[in-house]
Amino acid sequence: MAITEAKHVDTRDRIMDAAEGLFARGGFNATSLRAITNEANVNLASVNYHFGSKDRLIVEVIKRGIRPINSERLTRLAELTKNKNGSPVPLEKVLDCFYRPAFEYFQDNSKINFLRLLGRLLYETGPFTKAILEEEWMPLFEPYFNALKTALPHLEDDEITWRFHFALGSMIFTVSQYESLEAMSCDNCTIRDDFEPAIQRLIAFTTAGMNNPHALKSNS
Amino acid sequence: MAITEAKHVDTRDRIMDAAEGLFARGGFNATSLRAITNEANVNLASVNYHFGSKDRLIVEVIKRGIRPINSERLTRLAELTKNKNGSPVPLEKVLDCFYRPAFEYFQDNSKINFLRLLGRLLYETGPFTKAILEEEWMPLFEPYFNALKTALPHLEDDEITWRFHFALGSMIFTVSQYESLEAMSCDNCTIRDDFEPAIQRLIAFTTAGMNNPHALKSNS
DNA sequence: GACTATTTTAAACGAACGTTTGAACTAAAT
DNA sequence: ATTTAGTTCAAACGTTCGTTTAAAATAGTC
Numbered sequence: 475m476a477i478t479e480a481k482h483v484d485t486r487d488r489i490m491d492a493a494e495g496l497f498a499r500g501g502f503n504a505t506s507l508r509a510i511t512n513e514a515n516v517n518l519a520s521v522n523y524h525f526g527s528k529d530r531l532i533v534e535v536i537k538r539g540i541r542p543i544n545s546e547r548l549t550r551l552a553e554l555t556k557n558k559n560g561s562p563v564p565l566e567k568v569l570d571c572f573y574r575p576a577f578e579y580f581q582d583n584s585k586i587n588f589l590r591l592l593g594r595l596l597y598e599t600g601p602f603t604k605a606i607l608e609e610e611w612m613p614l615f616e617p618y619f620n621a622l623k624t625a626l627p628h629l630e631d632d633e634i635t636w637r638f639h640f641a642l643g644s645m646i647f648t649v650s651q652y653e654s655l656e657a658m659s660c661d662n663c664t665i666r667d668d669f670e671p672a673i674q675r676l677i678a679f680t681t682a683g684m685n686n687p688h689a690l691k692s693n694s
Numbered sequence: 695m696a697i698t699e700a701k702h703v704d705t706r707d708r709i710m711d712a713a714e715g716l717f718a719r720g721g722f723n724a725t726s727l728r729a730i731t732n733e734a735n736v737n738l739a740s741v742n743y744h745f746g747s748k749d750r751l752i753v754e755v756i757k758r759g760i761r762p763i764n765s766e767r768l769t770r771l772a773e774l775t776k777n778k779n780g781s782p783v784p785l786e787k788v789l790d791c792f793y794r795p796a797f798e799y800f801q802d803n804s805k806i807n808f809l810r811l812l813g814r815l816l817y818e819t820g821p822f823t824k825a826i827l828e829e830e831w832m833p834l835f836e837p838y839f840n841a842l843k844t845a846l847p848h849l850e851d852d853e854i855t856w857r858f859h860f861a862l863g864s865m866i867f868t869v870s871q872y873e874s875l876e877a878m879s880c881d882n883c884t885i886r887d888d889f890e891p892a893i894q895r896l897i898a899f900t901t902a903g904m905n906n907p908h909a910l911k912s913n914s
Numbered sequence: 915g916a917c918t919a920t921t922t923t924a925a926a927c928g929a930a931c932g933t934t935t936g937a938a939c940t941a942a943a944t
Numbered sequence: 945a946t947t948t949a950g951t952t953c954a955a956a957c958g959t960t961c962g963t964t965t966a967a968a969a970t971a972g973t974c
Contacts, residue, residue, distance in 0.1 A: 485951080500819045503723040506931065517953050522933060524951095590817070596871055597814035599720045608877075615878060635879045636892075640864040640899045643871070647863025651816055657828075658835060659855045671910055672856075679860045682906040683899035690891055690898075705921080727962065737923055742963060744921095 486524050488514040491584065494535050498587035502532055502598055533602050536595065539579075539588040540610050546575035551617055565625040566681045569641065572618060573676060576649055577669040586666075593650030626684060633689045641680040648676055706744050708734040711804065714755050718807035722752055722818055753822050756815065759799075759808040760830050766795035771837055785845040786901045789861065792838060793896060796869055797889040806886075813870030846904060853909045861900040868896055 492514035496505040507528055511518045525531040550571040555563055579585045595603050622634050629637075648655070652665045665672045712734035716725040727748055731738045745751040770791040774783055799805045815823050842854050849857075868875070872885045885892045 501721070501723060501817070503721060504819065507933090508931080517951095518932095519934080519954090520952065528932065594817035596874075597721070597810070597817055599724065607874075632879055632882045633895075635875070635883050636895045637899055639875045639878065639883070640868065640896060643865070643867025644860040644863040644903075647866060648859065651863070654816075654827075655855070655859045658859070659852055662852045663855050663859070674910060675853075675856045676860060678906055678908060678910075679857055679903035683864075683903040686898055686902040688898060690894060726960075728960085737921095738962095739924090739964080740922070748962065 485514075485516050485520055488516055489521055489524065489531070490535050490538060493531055494539065494585075494591060495587045497532060497535065498591035498594065501594060529602055533606060536591070536606055537610075539585070540592065540606075543575045543579065544610055544614055547572055547614060548617060550575070551621060555621060562624050562627070563621055565622070565684060566677050568618065568621045568625055569677050569680055569684075570673075573645055573673055576645070577665075577673050580649075580665060580669050589649040593646050596646070622684070628687065629689055634684075637684045637686075640683060644676060644680055648672060705734075705736050705740055708736055709741055709744065709751070710755050710758060713751055714759065714805075714811060715807045717752060717755065718811035718814065721814060749822055753826060756811070756826055757830075759805070760812065760826075763795045763799065764830055764834055766798075767792055767834060768837060770795070771841060775841060782844050782847070783841055785842070785904060786897050788838065788841045788845055789897050789900055789904075790893075793865055793893055796865070797885075797893050800869075800885060800889050809869040810871075813866050816866070842904070848907065849909055854904075857904045857906075860903060864896060864900055868892060 489510060493505070493510045496510055496513060499505075500509075507521050508518055510531075511521060521528065521531055525534060551568065554567055554571055576589060579589055595607065619634065619638065622638060623629075623631070626634055648665070655663050655665075663672075709730060712730045713725070716730055716733065719725075720729075727741050728738055730751075731741060741748065741751055745754060771788065774787055774791055796809060799809055815827065839854065839858065842858060843849075843851070846854055868885070876884050883892075
């Protein structure tokens, strides 16, 4: 049974690896199962055998990729607030806990496409995509929103939401559209070899933006 | 000939209007010509008659939408730098010239989907999409980069490029993913009825982020 | 009213898609 | 050696896609 299971898992993972790269590069609808099974060197029918359908394949691919990132985000934030129990947590440390697990994906070359797939997912439509995002996002939003609230006590809730949204946009754009940044800078500004300059600049940028003492009145 | 041209233009525009909305909602590959022609109440073959192919249809849709935005961006920046000839231009005014023409698209309900289509285009693949984006972006990048350089004389070129990239991410995310912001805030933070609070907050956020005096050394 | 050019229409084309099927294959258990 | 459960495989299924075709309809010209 050991070898049988090894084969099983092997085929499953080869399909998911190939699907992850092809979905990120060409999109979900534009990527055919035949393209995936060709790249994975498996039979066409094995996708429906192991996953049931193409829809459930992408769900598994996304969950496999996003869960270690998000659990790491929660773990680091919990450690951060635990060690500083009571006293306010520095804003830049909170943002570091949120950004870094995503950036660390770039260390693994086989995962470099996944963040682009996640960014693309925001624009994909379908019965499953929105559900996955909300399902994986909601457990993350509350703890981080509370951490931001204690770090920015002078701001109203909606103001924090606005600024968190802006920071999210910067991060997502940075990790999923890095190619356009490379093009703009003639490859001077890159994220591939070492993400530390990128994440430090991103933290500096978004910390300054969120710390801005001036705020619009009320929630209008 | 007058009525003939009217019909011609009418069918063309009805196709483009329907395509813009459907492409934005469901993506390029997932939207069939039959869905477009049904929504536009025109015959299926008229797409190929008027545009030649589905690929050339999306090119025309994108160009029709992006050109008035980008020409307005250039016009307003030119006026801004002309009136303040010589003296440095305030950073927030430069960003206002860049952001506002995009946000003003939300005033026209028929155009509300176009910015989402543009955001989605960043993640679409194809021989035409990247070419359009670069073709329409390059004439914009140089003037705005120069304006940012004079507004931020203490920063190196690459540092400006990084921060401009972060600001771009915030803006694109705001105009194309406003639904997730509404969900996070229980519809307290919205952009639909009035974009002025959104654009002012976005300008405040990105101005603070770009003005940050601290900068990483060198271009590493 | 006949003629020409332009546009619209219904129908069909071949190709590619996700999925299903049933037989062949593999490896551990009896 | 036979059985059994799990997996792989080639082939085919029905559907949908973008595109093409040729006839019908429309509008302007003489």
